[in-house]
Amino acid sequence: MPIGARPTLTQFLIEERRRHPNATGELNALVTDLSLACKAIAKRVAFGVLAADAGLPTAPVGVNVQGEEQKPLDVLSNEIFLRANEWGGHVAGMVSEELEAAYTLPPQYPRGKYLLLFDPLDGSSNIDVNVSVGSIFSILRARTPGEDARPEDFLQPGTDQVGAGYAIYGPTTMLVLTLGNGTHAFTLEPQLGEWVLSHPHLRIPEKTREFAINASNSRFWEPAVKRYVDECLAGQTGPRGADFNMRWIASLVAETHRILMRGGVFMYPRDTKDPARPGRLRLLYEAHPISFLIEQAGGRASTGRRRLMTVQPEALHQRIGFVFGSAEEVERIEGYHRDEPIDTYQSPLFGKRGLFATTAMA
Ligand SMILES: O=P(O)(O)OC[C@H]1O[C@](O)(COP(=O)(O)O)[C@@H](O)[C@@H]1O
Ligand SMILES: [Mg+2]
Numbered sequence: 001m002p003i004g005a006r007p008t009l010t011q012f013l014i015e016e017r018r019r020h021p022n023a024t025g026e027l028n029a030l031v032t033d034l035s036l037a038c039k040a041i042a043k044r045v046a047f048g049v050l051a052a053d054a055g056l057p058t059a060p061v062g063v064n065v066q067g068e069e070q071k072p073l074d075v076l077s078n079e080i081f082l083r084a085n086e087w088g089g090h091v092a093g094m095v096s097e098e099l100e101a102a103y104t105l106p107p108q109y110p111r112g113k114y115l116l117l118f119d120p121l122d123g124s125s126n127i128d129v130n131v132s133v134g135s136i137f138s139i140l141r142a143r144t145p146g147e148d149a150r151p152e153d154f155l156q157p158g159t160d161q162v163g164a165g166y167a168i169y170g171p172t173t174m175l176v177l178t179l180g181n182g183t184h185a186f187t188l189e190p191q192l193g194e195w196v197l198s199h200p201h202l203r204i205p206e207k208t209r210e211f212a213i214n215a216s217n218s219r220f221w222e223p224a225v226k227r228y229v230d231e232c233l234a235g236q237t238g239p240r241g242a243d244f245n246m247r248w249i250a251s252l253v254a255e256t257h258r259i260l261m262r263g264g265v266f267m268y269p270r271d272t273k274d275p276a277r278p279g280r281l282r283l284l285y286e287a288h289p290i291s292f293l294i295e296q297a298g299g300r301a302s303t304g305r306r307r308l309m310t311v312q313p314e315a316l317h318q319r320i321g322f323v324f325g326s327a328e329e330v331e332r333i334e335g336y337h338r339d340e341p342i343d344t345y346q347s348p349l350f351g352k353r354g355l356f357a358t359t360a361m362a
């Protein structure tokens with residue numbers, strides 16, 4: 001591969017820093033540490049059950065703060081993220097999906113000027129079936145640089161993010177990154193072990209004919225979501241006048257990657273499944289970083305009702321309804337939420353004689 005023709009991540013970061021004459025290089029050092037953590041996880045994921053530490057790979061090892069089973073790789077990936085990022089003096093604290101409380105750095109390490117929030121292994125229900133998984137991260141500014149971060153310091157709206165990204169451990173390993181100047185994808189060159197800029201300035205097409213939603217939740221959806229999906233399913237003969245394709249991988253990173261590469265819309269909307277949980281995905285370390293990447297690629301990221309990154313967070317592990325992708329479709333879904341007062345939409349597909357009939361038919 002002619003590396004000279006494509007910058008490495010290091011070259012890219014140096015170029016980025018030149019745009020900010022006062023930058024100290026700490027952000028670049030943090031991204032470098034993060035990218036190392038992702039390489040380490042990629043390597044471990046690739047070895048699968050042959051890895052030396054694999055043990056019993058299908059056995060859950062505990063339950064996290066979300067009440068979800070932790071897989072051994074969830075725990076290991078969390079350790080890799082903590083070890084790679086705690087020592088360098090770039091962060092003042094971290095929040096992880098796998099830790100109930102914010103992580104305080106060991107006393108021997110200096111406190112830096114950034115906060116790091118991450119989902120160390122996203123889509124981990126897919127590990128055993130060898131489907132793409134990933135890691136997601138968000139970078140904020142510390143409120144009191146040089147000191148331990150307080151839990152409330154992490155509760156910043158997504159618009160305050162300095163950087164965000166994910167690594168995808170798929171057929172190729174890729175790192176997708178924004179530092180607020182576009183969304184860029186790097187492919188891991190496996191022989192050199194270098195991230196190479198393969199997809200600079202990604203742009204999501206405004207229009208799409210592809211949507212992603214977990215249809216098994218359809219009986220819990222709000223009317224606006226039912227209406228949107230019904231219209232897509234109705235295809236050429238329906239109000240949209242076009243056939244749509246549907247996808248569901250159950251791996252947020254993989255869904256995001258598809259949408260960044262070829263467009264589409266993703267929905268894990270607020271629903272009525274569990275009134276204590278307004279949505280499935282976590283605001284600070286799933287929805288925020290993905291929203292930043294999507295917006296920087298020209299897409300739209302929403303709660304279903306409004307721009308997601310303007311929501312003021314209230315808790316570290318808060319969940320939220322999340323709709324993102326091609327701007328036109330996301331705006332349409334927001335519009336349906338505005339148009340449809342709750343309970344007035346009569347679904348042709350979800351009613352008695354519908355495609356997704358919830359009442360037993362005679
Ligand atoms: O199992 P469901 O309800 O389809 O949910 C799938 C969603 O859950 C997640 O796997 C949650 O992430 P974690 O694996 O990090 O808990 C997302 O990646 C994905 O979009
Ligand atoms: Mg996740």
Ligand SMILES: [Mg+2]
Pocket residue numbers: 074097119120121122123124
């Ligand atoms: Mg996870």
